[in-house]
Amino acid sequence: MDAPLSIAVIGSGPSGCYVAQSLRRSFPQSEITIYDRLASPFGLVRYGVAPDHQSTKSIQAQFARLFERENVRFAGNIEVGVDVSLDELRSIHHIVVLAAGLAEDRALGVPGEDLPEVYRAGRITRLFNAHPLEPTKVPKFGSSVAIIGGGNVSIDILRLLIKRREDFVNSDIDDAVLDAYAQAPVSRVDLICRSTITNAPSDPVMLAELGRVSGVKLSCADSIEVAEDAPRTAVARAKAIEELLQVGLGTEPRVDVVLHFGWAPVSIIGDGHVQNVELRSVNDDRPNILLNTNSVVTAIGFDFDGGDWHGLGALKANLETGVLDFGLYRTGWIKRGSRGTIAENRSCAKAVAEEIVADAGSLQRQPKTGYASLPEEVRAKAVDYSAWRRVDSAETEAASADRSRRKIPSHEQMVAIAHNRPAVSPAVPLGH
Numbered sequence: 177m178d179a180p181l182s183i184a185v186i187g188s189g190p191s192g193c194y195v196a197q198s199l200r201r202s203f204p205q206s207e208i209t210i211y212d213r214l215a216s217p218f219g220l221v222r223y224g225v226a227p228d229h230q231s232t233k234s235i236q237a238q239f240a241r242l243f244e245r246e247n248v249r250f251a252g253n254i255e256v257g258v259d260v261s262l263d264e265l266r267s268i269h270h271i272v273v274l275a276a277g278l279a280e281d282r283a284l285g286v287p288g289e290d291l292p293e294v295y296r297a298g299r300i301t302r303l304f305n306a307h308p309l310e311p312t313k314v315p316k317f318g319s320s321v322a323i324i325g326g327g328n329v330s331i332d333i334l335r336l337l338i339k340r341r342e343d344f345v346n347s348d349i350d351d352a353v354l355d356a357y358a359q360a361p362v363s364r365v366d367l368i369c370r371s372t373i374t375n376a377p378s379d380p381v382m383l384a385e386l387g388r389v390s391g392v393k394l395s396c397a398d399s400i401e402v403a404e405d406a407p408r409t410a411v412a413r414a415k416a417i418e419e420l421l422q423v424g425l426g427t428e429p430r431v432d433v434v435l436h437f438g439w440a441p442v443s444i445i446g447d448g449h450v451q452n453v454e455l456r457s458v459n460d461d462r463p464n465i466l467l468n469t470n471s472v473v474t475a476i477g478f479d480f481d482g483g484d485w486h487g488l489g490a491l492k493a494n495l496e497t498g499v500l501d502f503g504l505y506r507t508g509w510i511k512r513g514s515r516g517t518i519a520e521n522r523s524c525a526k527a528v529a530e531e532i533v534a535d536a537g538s539l540q541r542q543p544k545t546g547y548a549s550l551p552e553e554v555r556a557k558a559v560d561y562s563a564w565r566r567v568d569s570a571e572t573e574a575a576s577a578d579r580s581r582r583k584i585p586s587h588e589q590m591v592a593i594a595h596n597r598p599a600v601s602p603a604v605p606l607g608h
């Protein structure tokens with residue numbers, strides 16, 4: 177009889193959790209371990225999804241059932257490539273599934289991108305989400321910022337920058353970061369999207385939400401007409417924008433927001449500091465324009481970290497197949513590129529699980545002892561699910577009445593709490 181399957185999933189974000197869910201159903205007797213470099217599970221649900229979108233983050237409760245009821249092991253604080261190599265994992269597990277996401281913001285590729293006030297979206301969303309490995313220095317936005325990118329992440333950043341402290345009730349925003357930002361908030365935001373309104377990637381619901389932030393005057397620099405036979409989402413997007421422009425203020429606006437559709441950056445200009453962004457019209461020959469701004473945030477998607485994932489060579493996005501090698505698969509953003517919502521990772525993970533099921537007969541030949549055969553010192557540093565729950569409790573207990581949790585913004589601190597060790601610094605450092 178074949179030995180029970182031992183399965184490693186690298187990454188505990190949505191795609192890692194979804195693939196573990198599918199594999200548990202197909203292989204009820206298997207040993208499944210989800211490794212993560214962080215001491216907490218759930219990837220971008222915890223550290224990408226905006227802190228004021230708690231209903232989206234509530235999917236964590238569904239994923240938690242894997243560890244609580246479905247006998248899936250969480251092994252946090254283990255970074256593949258640092259604490260254990262991919263080859264080592266492949267030698268002790270029959271199946272290894274990469275679900276490590278995409279960590280690097282895509283580069284804009286225009287002159288001036290290296291100026292100090294050009295920030296990348298991942299940095300901003302990690303910062304407001306208290307990511308434990310993100311430097312906590314709050315960017316110098318100045319009074320005006322140009323956000324480049326027309327997808328939902330750029331709308332998230334816009335919303336975070338125009339809200340006031342009282343707009344974050346029940347969120348788990350990093351209050352130290354928010355307070356530092358509130359000392360010098362922006363008073364103008366230009367959102368630059370290369371697509372037209374018809375083709376823009378933003379969700380109309382996300383746009384409509386902007387209209388509920390008080391004190392904000394929204395305008396659109398371009399025509400918002402869409403053809404009658406345009407896709408339903410395009411019509412809904414145009415309608416959402418039309419409605420945004422109608423939002424009555426009654427008082428002087430705190431912030432002016434200008435939406436630009438059909439424009440792309442040519443260069444970011446400044447003598448040591450950002451001063452202007454030059455834009456070209458994508459679909460016609462209108463002359464280039466210069467937009468005056470103090471800072472830039474680029475939100476144009478995420479990419480492979482250097483193109484070479486732990487010696488696997490360039491992992492180009494591939495929608496066709498999850499298999500990379502004998503017993504080695506990938507799912508989620510590391511397979512498809514940085515496209516799609518949390519839910520889209522579910523169908524991706526199901527398809528990859530089906531590939532694994534089809535291959536399983538040929539894979540489970542030799543007995544493998546899985547997690548237990550990791551070196552003692554690696555297992556000793558792991559944060560298991562019950563250890564993570566200690567961090568989880570510490571965060572929810574530390575939350576003030578108007579917050580859902582107070583995240584611990586230090587990896588060492590999280591690990592110390594998880595392992596019941598004395599604090600290495602105050603439990604939740606103030607003014608970090």
Ligand SMILES: Cc1cc2nc3c(=O)[nH]c(=O)nc-3n(C[C@H](O)[C@H](O)[C@H](O)COP(=O)(O)OP(=O)(O)OC[C@H]3O[C@@H](n4cnc5c(N)ncnc54)[C@H](O)[C@@H]3O)c2cc1C
Nearest residue numbers: 187189190191212213219220224256276277508509517518
């Ligand atoms: C800023 C932002 C906001 C978003 N907001 C929404 C939203 O509101 N709604 C929505 O539906 N979707 C949203 N998304 C999209 C959604 O987050 C993604 O679809 C989803 O998280 C991708 O899942 P994943 O598991 O492939 O990657 P991730 O969620 O990135 O998970 C990857 C995991 O792998 C771990 N890892 C990486 N390298 C290693 C390693 N070497 N060793 C061990 N572990 C490793 C990481 O720590 C991480 O936990 C957002 C995305 C971003 C970037």
